Amino acid sequence: TQLLEQSPQFLSIQEGENLTVYCNSSSVFSSLQWYRQEPGEGPVLLVTVVTGGEVKKLKRLTFQFGDARKDSSLHITAAQPGDTGLYLCAGDLGNTGKLIFGQGTTLQVKP
Amino acid sequence: SAVISQKPSRDICQRGTSLTIQCQVDSQVTMMFWYRQQPGQSLTLIATANQGSEATYESGFVIDKFPISRPNLTFSTLTVSNMSPEDSSIYLCSVEGASGRTYDEQFFGPGTRLTVL
Numbered sequence: 001t002q003l004l005e006q007s008p009q010f011l012s013i014q015e016g017e018n019l020t021v022y023c024n025s026s027s028v029f030s031s032l033q034w035y036r037q038e039p040g041e042g043p044v045l046l047v048t049v050v051t052g053g054e055v056k057k058l059k060r061l062t063f064q065f066g067d068a069r070k071d072s073s074l075h076i077t078a079a080q081p082g083d084t085g086l087y088l089c090a091g092d093l094g095n096t097g098k099l100i101f102g103q104g105t106t107l108q109v110k111p
Numbered sequence: 112s113a114v115i116s117q118k119p120s121r122d123i124c125q126r127g128t129s130l131t132i133q134c135q136v137d138s139q140v141t142m143m144f145w146y147r148q149q150p151g152q153s154l155t156l157i158a159t160a161n162q163g164s165e166a167t168y169e170s171g172f173v174i175d176k177f178p179i180s181r182p183n184l185t186f187s188t189l190t191v192s193n194m195s196p197e198d199s200s201i202y203l204c205s206v207e208g209a210s211g212r213t214y215d216e217q218f219f220g221p222g223t224r225l226t227v228l
Contacts, residue, residue, distance in 0.1 A: 006153075033216060042115075042203050042219035043154070088153060090217075097142045097159070097207055097215045098169075104153040 003027055004091055006102030013079055014110050021074045021087055021105045029091035032072045033099065034063055037086040079109045113138050113206050115220035123226045124194055131190045132223045134204035139184035142207035144217065145177070149200045160187040160204075194227045201225070 005024045013019055023032070031050045035043035047056050049065035049072060056063045060083075062075040076083055086106050090099040114137040124130050134143065143160040157177055158166040166179035181187045191198050201222045208216035 031215065035219075040222075040224070042205075042221045045216060045218060048216050090154075092215050097217075098144070098156055099154075099215075099217055100156075101154045 003093075003100050004089060004102040006089055006105055008105060009103055010106050012108040012110065015080055016078050017109075019076050019079055019107070021089075021107075022071070023073070023089035023091075023102050024071045025091065026070065027091075027093060028069050030069075030094055032065060032069075032089060032091045034072070034074055035088040035090065037088060037104075043086075043088055076107075079107075081109045081111050083107060084109050113140060113208075113218055115204065115206060115218060117202075117204060117220040117223050119223060120221065121224040121226075123228060125228055126195055128194055129190055129192045130194065130225060131188050132202050132204075132225075134187045134189070134220055136185045136206050140206040141184070142215075143181060143187045144205045144207075145179060145187070145189045146203045146205065146219075147200045148203060148222070154203065157189070157202075160189075191225065194225075196227045199225055199227045 007022050033048045034046045037043040047063045052067045052069045054065045060077045064073045086104050088104045089102040116135045118133045145157040146154040147157055148154050156169050157172045158168040160166050160179050160181040162181045176192055178190045201224050203219050203222045205217040205219045
């Protein structure tokens with residue numbers, strides 16, 4: 001049973017297009033993190049969302065945490081080839097310090 | 112965030128042998144974790160490395176297969192024992208971010224890419 005469902009798992013788009021990645025769960029998270037991982041490297045933390053309904057922006061990336069803290073989304077505006085990579089959401093169920101990861105979304109942005 | 116290094120960055124090993132992976136952090140951290148990332152997959156937590164006591168393993172992972180040491184607050188090792196091709200993965204260590212926050216953030220090392228023949 002996957003506690004954190006991430007979709008889509010693969011996404012191939014043209015430069016300039018917009019996209020949204022979703023993470024959904026039936027569990028409530030105390031916080032949720034989004035990471036980006038490039039081949040041969042470890043995941044790099046993009047953002048942490050903590051409060052239900054919270055919206056955070058990082059340049060062309062917009063992160064949203066659901067009101068009930070069970071789901072989150074990542075929206076990229078005007079995607080660029082440099083956005084290519086594996087995007088991972090990860091939730092902390094109860095301030096345990098242990099993260100549960102979604103399946104990941106492999107994004108390819110073609111020039 | 113802390114700077115995390117791992118050694119080796121990659122290795123190719125023979126079936127039945129063991130490999131020890133090192134994780135070094137540039138500052139003292141309370142929580143350190145070890146993850147496995149199988150080819151094309153997401154991350155799965157292996158264990159929490161506890162300083163001065165035995166590691167806490169997640170379901171499906173056992174100490175005999177993945178012994179972990181944590182001698183101090185900046186260093187940990189993970190050994191992959193009696194390896195088989197199914198152990199071919201990227202192994203990542205992570206540390207919890209700065210204390211004082213009301214939530215937890217983890218930062219990852221660059222990973223060790225292991226191939227078992």
